[in-house]
Amino acid sequence: MSATERATPAPITIVPRVASGLKLPPPEPPRFSLSFKIFFAAALLILVAVGGAIAISAARARSIADSKIAEDLKKSGGAWESFQRNRYDELHRALAVVVNNAGIISVMTQLDPTTARDTLKLEQASSTRANFLVAINQEGTAFARTDRPLPYSRDMRGVPTVASALQGEAAEGIWLSDQHLYHVVAAPVLEGGSRSVGAIAAGFQINDEVAASLKSLVNAEVVFLADGARLNEPAKPVVAASTMKDANASVLSAIRNTPHLVPVVLREGKTIGPLELEVSGDTYLAYFLPIRSSTDQLVGAAVTLRSRERELAPFRRIQNSQVLVGLAALVFAFVLSFVLARRITGPVDRLVRAAEAVRIGDLGTEVPVESNDEIGILARSFKAMLEELKEKAALEKYVASLPISIGGEETLLAGRTPTAASGSVTSQNEPQIGTLFAGRYDIQSILGKGGMGIVYKAHDRELDDLVAIKTLRSEVLSADPTLLDRFKQEIRLARRITHPNVLRTHDLGEWNGLRYLSMEFVKGLTLKHLLESDEILPTPVGLRIAKQVCAGLAAAHEVGVIHRDVKPQNILIEPTGGLKIMDFGIARLTEDRGMTATGTVIGTPDYMSPEQARGVPLDFRSDIYSTGIVLYEVFSGSLPFDLAVVLKHVNEPPPLPQSKNPRIDPKIAVIIIKCMQKEPAARYQSVGELYEALAKVTAQAA
Known part of the structure; x- marks a missing residue:
């Protein structure tokens, strides 16, 4: 029997302990609130997403535009050759009218420079519309030119265009004269239709009109460069013709300022491009085609240019629409993110206030958070924690109320x-x-x-x-x-x-x-002392005791220890509401020096599992049965069996706890009956499962 004098405690009402008059300062506010952080993160994410999409689409559009420009510009070489071929054919037809004219044939036989010049000027104006005509005698000496008088006779047999014409074949080529480029065609002059008396060469300037014609063909700006350098001087590009009159100076400056570009094109004769040039604040991609004279000398270059900005103009319009839509989306997203941030952090703020209230001892605080997301889980866990704190406070107060x-x-x-x-x-x-x-x-x-x-x-x-x-x-x-x-x-x-x-x-x-x-x-006091009172323990007190017993047994079972003698006498209640399970290992020696071998019965009859009573090997579920009897006694006020208890543990189902205590929570009664099933497989399979079942009762109470 107990060394203490038993006495019945006066009935008490278990209420949460509330700190009265204690006013703690509010917690120091964070530098940035959670609402701001969520809003800022969401807004930044949206900004990055929209801005990134626009930036990526712009970069992609630029890449596509550059690729398209480069592809088109690389076709300029073929287009230029085709354009020249067509123009040469047209010029040859015009020159054929001149060389077949009887007056021209007569002049060519007379070899009078003045008469030849005057006659050719008339033909130049009426038939060929050439920039100049040159008359060459059969010996290859030029003796008349329409655009200027020849100060001296010049032997032109070394010019391939003229040499071919003197041999009776029409020929063509490009000439550089006075920093201008000319398409030149030459044809023989035949007397009597067979005897060559010389040749006439017609020069047609490559001018802005030619550049415009080529532009329509290649869909790009065209600039013709002539090499204005003298013999043995470094290359000196000058604009011979252009479709970019207002930007000629800028084009020429960009070309001259591009390292190594001029000598590579005008001296080495290499095709270059596409190459970026900054012209009048705009970026152009340029393609350089070297131009050789009929003597195979480098005399200039044809440059085709495409503006990147003009190429991107349709996309810019789409992009501007994207920006406007993106800005509208950003404004909407900012508002939405702010609303969502407040919606998310509102429950968190309420949880913070509840936690502060609990910190000063107010266990009666409410947690008005109802949702099925993580915040709801946190709120329900917080409520369950509050209930456990209330249970602990109730147990402390109950123990303090005992007259011991x-x-x-x-x-x-x-x-x-x-x-x-x-x-x-x-x-x-x-x-x-x-x-x-x-x-x-x-x-x-x-x-x-x-x-x-x-x-x-x-x-x-x-x-x-x-x-x-x-x-x-x-x-x-x-x-x-x-x-x-x-x-x-x-x-x-x-x-x-x-x-x-x-x-x-x-x-x-x-x-x-x-x-x-x-x-x-x-x-402390044993649980047996608490149960000897005439009053049934309050439900919060019983739940606090039950869950602590489960926690202690779970630790023992985890290391392979079966208590075998779970009973109120072996459960110690501290004044602070804590609980200690005692006598691990001692139970074998306290009951008639029992042994653990099969057929030997150990344990306390009132709390003995059916397998213990039969003397068969035990496992952890035996302790769960004994715990169920302890819970039966805690929540109903009495043991399930009073006579022949060992046989009844083996053969008889326990009476419902409601028959002893009609006010017992039905959920707790179900838990107790499951613990006391005769077959171990029908019980909770671990004290962890039992603890979870008890915790759900607490959570539902919350």
């Missing part, structure tokens, strides 16, 4: 309660109060006595801490030599359990032939 001095020498602290026959277990080797035991323990008082031995309160000199010393009677151990080895094994397992809800076992030792066990010293 917790912590006095008359209170059970650890181990068994003294028995009426306590003198029968005293041994001459037992330590005495006020003496040093085992060389390190100062014995201060007796905490309890039982059939196994005596429990002392002692001060451990080595650890400088209070401990409980439980001595073990030598005659009990000597009755069965195997008990000590099994006991040591159980102690080794019990020492592996480290959990707030398990009474720690320190060491097993021997002093002067007396075996003893040192344990954690805890002030």
